[in-house]
Amino acid sequence: MKILMVDVDGVLIHGRPSDGLPLFTYLERDLGLQLDVLQEAFFKTYWRDIVTGRDALEPRLAEVLGTIAPHLSARTLIDYWLENDSRLDHTLLDDLAALRAEGTQMFLATNQEHLRAGYLMEKLGLSARFDGIFYSAALGYQKPAAEFFQLATEKVGIPADEIGFIDDVEANIEAARQFGWKAKQWTSGMRLKDAIAAFST
Incomplete structure (x- = not known):
């Protein structure tokens, strides 16, 4: 080899650096967004294209959050995501x-x-x-x-x-x-x- x-x-x-739990375990508590809503509106619809490079994460996420969580910026969620999956x-x-x-x-x-x-x-x-x-x-x-x-x-x-x-x-x-x-x-x-x-x- x-x-x-x-x-x-x-x-x-x-998962999370502090305890190894899945990264979105406390998403609703921390950022006011329900995980099932994010899964349905974003991951199920757009993730395949994003993870294969056919779509960009931040602008697509910003578009979705504008509908499901207008209080939350894409950059804030991305930073939370990266930090809590490390x-x-x-x-x-x-x-x-x-x-x-x-x-x-x-x-x-x-x-x-x-x-x-x-x-x-x-x-x-x-x-x-x-x-x-x-x-x-x-x-x-x-x-x-x-x-x-x-x-x-x-x-x-x-x-x-x-x-x-x-x-x-x-x-x-x-x-x-x-x-x-x-x-x-x-x-x-x-x-x-x-x-x-x-x-x-």
């Missing part, structure tokens, strides 16, 4: 750093829109820990689409069977394996060495 691809949400990041798994980060020090290249492979991808790399400092990021809004496809894995493989320029991958979603693992990556589904309490050992089984 020359390269390890690492998923973000559910693997490297787990609890890093430092044990995993340390294990990844040790593997990287031995010569394995590290990339994030994740379904993200552009603003959060930038936040992950710059604000959370992951650009210092990874050699790059492959994300859905930049590639135009989201996992588990085969095109996601194809484009990421083409960009790193090595054979698919020399790429390892950890992700918490079974469908993504199956898609990666079908493309030729060595993949292991990440579960709570797992250590990196156990996932890597599974690549050879």
Whole structure:
């Protein structure tokens, strides 16, 4: 394995920094917006295009909030969103750093829109820990689409069977394996060495 691809949400990041709860747990209390209303008006309607780079987050969110929560700006909600979905798994980060020090290249492979991808790399400092990021809004496809894995493989320029991958979603693992990556589904309490050992089984 020359390269390890690492998923973000559910693997490297787990919810709110203070307690690990889902990021919108206290959305209504904190910002006066009901989550089910946001889900229906925004995520169900627009998220697929946003996360694959066909629409922009902030202007679309501003338009929706103008209808469902005129008291709330898109920038305020985005900042709240980013800050409350940033609890890093430092044990995993340390294990990844040790593997990287031995010569394995590290990339994030994740379904993200552009603003959060930038936040992950710059604000959370992951650009210092990874050699790059492959994300859905930049590639135009989201996992588990085969095109996601194809484009990421083409960009790193090595054979698919020399790429390892950890992700918490079974469908993504199956898609990666079908493309030729060595993949292991990440579960709570797992250590990196156990996932890597599974690549050879």
